[in-house]
Amino acid sequence: MRVVGLMSGTSYDAIDAAAADLAVEDGALVLTPLGMVSEPYGDEVRALLAGALPPSATTLADVCRLDTLIGRAFADVAVRADRELCGGAAELVASHGQTVFHWAEDGRVHGTLQIGEPAWIAEATGRPVVSGFRTRDVAAGGQGAPLVSLVDLMWLRGRPGVPAALNIGGIANLTVLPRDGRPIAFDTGPGNALIDAAVHDLTDGRLAYDRGGALAGAGRVHEPLLLRLLDEPYYRRPAPRTTGKELFHRGYVRAALAGFGGIAAEDVVATVTRLTARTVADALRPLGATELIVSGGGTRNPVLTAMLRDELAGVTLRTSDELGLPSSAKEACAFAVLGYLTLHGLTGNEPSCTGARGVRVLGSITPGSGPLRLPRTPAEAPGSLVVRPGPGRGAPPASAFRAAG
Known part of the structure; x- marks a missing residue:
């Protein structure tokens, strides 16, 4: 299955879209990176977002505008990623959205808010969209992060x-x-x-x-x-x-x-x-x-x-x-994996890492242009992740990070 993962982090400088081919083989989830595209937020969105984030005050009107503008921006990047990286054959989009508030007090997370309405992505791409990953873990007593764990x-x-x-x-x-x-x-x-x-x-x-x-x-x-x-x-x-x-x-x-x-x-x-x-x-x-x-x-x-x-x-x-995982695309690839797990009815959190009461299937699914047909849930969830080089890619380059242990 070809999946596009969308991510914009706490630096809110750009939207990253990573495409991956995902398949289960011999009990492992095999991920083949297909590439990444990135688009900076426009000046209007970035300024509005910067003015709405803590410690600034904001209004519900601005939150509504941002939810729509960010949803549209995510949709544009998803369309581009599907066209350029998947040849128009993507089957799923997984959107992390843009975190605008993480309600944490005294070590407990009470709520979390990621905006970027997924309906805009589903409408533009015609693909089903998995979004809202963090909230279910929080509802189960977890921190809602780091979900990439x-x-x-x-x-x-x-x-x-x-x-x-x-x-x-x-x-x-x-x-x-x-x-x-x-x-x-x-x-x-x-x-x-x-x-x-x-x-x-x-x-x-x-x-x-x-x-x-x-x-x-x-x-x-x-x-x-x-x-x-x-x-x-x-x-x-x-x-x-x-x-x-x-x-x-x-x-x-x-x-x-x-x-x-x-x-x-x-x-x-x-x-x-x-x-x-x-x-x-x-x-x-x-x-x-x-x-x-x-x-x-x-x-x-x-x-x-x-x-x-x-x-x-x-x-x-x-x-x-x-x-084998490009450092700039790793988080977007991780949410592509989490979207794949959700669509297949598989859990996407690790309780010892997030503090949740137990494992949960994460997120919500917004249907694409056609009827929503969920794939069969495997009898056993894949226990490991294997990364294979993408098309035309050889061994990854040596890194300046490598140092003697």
Whole structure:
């Protein structure tokens, strides 16, 4: 089955659409990547979204406009992905939507909101759409995140040692598969969120992110500021735990800087970049990981990757590209897998990772242009995920992340 997975993360810079061919063979789910397309949000949508996200106030009128505009934007990218990557033969679209609020208090998630009305996608593509993945896990007492943990576990299963997967988007999330005991997954804290916020503020909005780590590379870590940032109570919460821009937003960096006087912009960016690396390492170290497979936009920041190597000396680091999944497309591919599971009546969460009371079939299905015909539910769910090279693709390139273990 050819599935298009749609994803826009907490950085809300673009919509990524990854296409994958999915089939069950000998008890394993085989994923063949077919490529990815990405479209940045238009200026109107991005400005409206930035003005609606915490800590800003918003109105239901703006939420309605955003739900429609984002749904249409997702639909346009889905049509393009079907045409360019699937030859018009996609059978399903899986849409994560755009997270605009994650209602977490005292370690418990009470609700979560992803917008981007799926009816626009179904109408434009004619394909059934699976969406609203997170809410069912939350309703079952879970954190609703990181949902990619199930896909990570299927993918990591059978690897030697203690493998772990890290995605560095706006928020960084981690999945670890111990030798003995139950798997664990959680948000470690900010990925790119505070780096982006600092860059935006310190350049008066001229820059949205630290391209190539240029600002961090020109600065030095301000240790007193780093210690203040590390005092955040979130880092001491037990797993499973999740967070978002409700906590790690632009005002967070401004508040942390209070009382320090003038700190060079480059030093601030270097410090929040070290914060991401340090909090990932502090979260991972007690779990005894021997291998860390990294994906997400943070892999394109060489200063952040160097800091991760420094903080995690003794752990083998590599990108997901080396294992066949493009790091920029991994989350969109993961939601393609979750959509496939939902359509087949299979569960899509791992309770030990999200904290849910049990396994659940996730999401809702919006029919396409024809009658909705659900495939037969397999007698047994696939226990592992195998990634095969896509058409015309050889072995993945070596990565700068690879380091001696």
